[in-house]
Amino acid sequence: MPLLFLNERSWATACDHTRADAAMAGFVDVVRAVAKADPAETSLVSEDGLTSLEIAKDYPIAKWIGAGPKNHARWLRLRALQNRSPVRSVYPAPDADGHLEYRHEGEKVLGLGAAHFMDGIAVSLPVAPDWETASVRLERGELVELEDESLEFEHTTVDVRHASALRHVDEHRLWLRASRLAGAATGRQVWERRADLYPHLQFLPRTENHLAALDPSWVVPARNCLERLEAAVARWDPRARHEPEWQTKVTPESRTRREACRFTDLDGERRLFELHARFTPGMGRIYFRLVPEERAIRLAHIGSKIRPDL
Structure with missing residues (x-):
């Protein structure tokens, strides 16, 4: 409610x-x-x-x-x-x-x-x-x-x-x-309801633990950020635009940090997930890559800013 x-x-x-x-x-x-x-x-x-x-x-x-x-x-x-x-x-x-x-x-x-x-x-x-x-x-x-x-x-x-x-x-x-039907008050609830809440967002399995362990002060800001990403991708026509018209600040990772943003994708291949959106308080980040062939984005990391030594 x-x-x-x-x-x-x-x-x-x-x-x-x-x-x-x-x-x-x-x-x-x-x-x-x-x-x-x-x-x-x-x-x-x-x-x-x-x-x-x-x-x-x-x-x-x-x-x-x-x-x-x-x-x-x-x-x-x-x-x-x-x-x-x-x-x-x-x-x-x-x-x-x-x-x-x-x-x-x-x-x-x-x-x-x-x-x-x-x-x-x-x-x-x-x-x-x-x-x-x-x-x-x-x-x-x-x-x-x-x-x-x-x-x-x-x-x-x-x-x-x-x-x-x-x-x-x-x-x-x-x-x-x-x-009333889909409100998510915890990170675990966000994960469990992700398909209904964010049909254009794909989550790597590793993000389940990220959401389950999400700091309580980050649940609403992270959920709002996910909603803005979902709204942008829902309106995206990959044939007309390389990227969606983002409704929140989205940038690529800096050159010195890019290699820390490689993760094992759903098909077992290592790929770069360097695009990221921000949420606060603190350095909250959602890292993802575009999947234009499915009109979707695929998320690899939800939590603190990725550090090169992590």
Whole structure:
């Protein structure tokens, strides 16, 4: 079940109580609609506990709850879901986000950024035009390793799933269904479901141990990287292009490291698997080679950066 991340920037805004009440009614409907398939296992993740939030300026949630029986009934529906806080409590490792920073229109955002990092969905109070959309664009800064092994922040834009109205939930129905059926929370689960999750990716047998032993902080980033590789290869026409149009950074290995990227292929031949994609935190790498005759790529290594002496 996907995690729901509360967009803190949509709370404590300067709107009147009537509008705040209407926004909360819509918010509860959206959250329950997303969680409908499995409410007992669904978590609403927020930086602060729900009871400490302000719906609007000087309008704490406790005051909203006590404003009438309808509000109290909505609160009980919301409280039926697990509330987890702070945001970092759901990360696979305590420092898993230390390499990332997300901003929206220049302002740092926790819930929206976490929804992207954890492959979840962000939910907002419908109080401003920025949140009247099924996808929110963010600026993402990521600490990456360059070819000379120095580190720098790389800045990109990303889109995060988002809902503030029931029509937005409808736009995410296919993803919600797929995530419930095929979500993989561990490296072992990624391996076991690889054929369904990544039909255009072929895995050498040696990668089973790589995934089974994958550090918990790498499961979601590695899975996301695999998803981007799968999406690129699915659109690839080898007759028209030598390589897919990658949706993540893919480069060949440096000349001094290439020989360390030779592995025994499925037919017993030693071949070069020097193309690699990156995932963080740290120096996560996925090494592979193109298999154009099968419109596929074949993966040989998933884990830390390959060293020539390994």
